[in-house]
Amino acid sequence: MSVVFEQELPNEEATLALAKRFAESIKEPVVVYLEGELGAGKTAFCRGVIQAMGHEGAVKSPTYTLVEPYQLSGWRIHHFDLYRLADPEELEYMGIRDYFAEDTLNFIEWPEKGAGWLPDADIEIALSYYEQGRKIIINALTNTGTTIVQSL
Template structure:
């Protein structure tokens, strides 16, 4: 990844720690943001998004959008879109679903498997890599914009 402004690594020894990190991430979302989530199947990409949603006050269920491609959430002042592009056949399919409408001034977007939408998706503010580490996870966050830099630098 070129153009990385700041990068930080976090240890999440269990699911509770991953959720706590995600809730902390949510506390620093104050601008429209695009976050790419990368990692193997089962690494915790949806769990991280669930933690962000909880951190923003969402009380309902949070399911993986594997079959629907996107799950929308209405939050106080924000629309959050959780994308899972794992089953996307071709990036051009995103154009048919009106992908550009999902990236507005009142949106926060989390995109799992972003490489499948390459060339169509907007550039991310933050890229989060979640990797297995024994029973836990290592979470690496890279900021690629000033908005992303503000978020990543503020995390403990």
């Protein structure tokens, strides 16, 4: 069922434009895993989606807090950064199950650090350095993910 979208992103503006299109295609709860090296654009993509969905303030990286929540019209968005997670079991102590509900969008950077404790992804996004910019590969893993990726 895998549907894949690939695009070169020459600059941050291109990343934010794609993030806006991604946000516009979200109609139901989704779990998104983001993979890529430090600085590859994972947080920039999340910021673009969150702001496109109506958040007017800053969107900061949750590197030290593990999760940044955003309450928007009809949605609770959680942006996770598990880079500093020492043990996946720490997710249980922070009540990880409470973050995944029918009104939530969840963006998870470094999902491999939470293996065994996270729900399966609807979409995997891989960002990498490419020439002077970045390259993004968006892979749909469920029907929900397929609907989003096909709309891009």
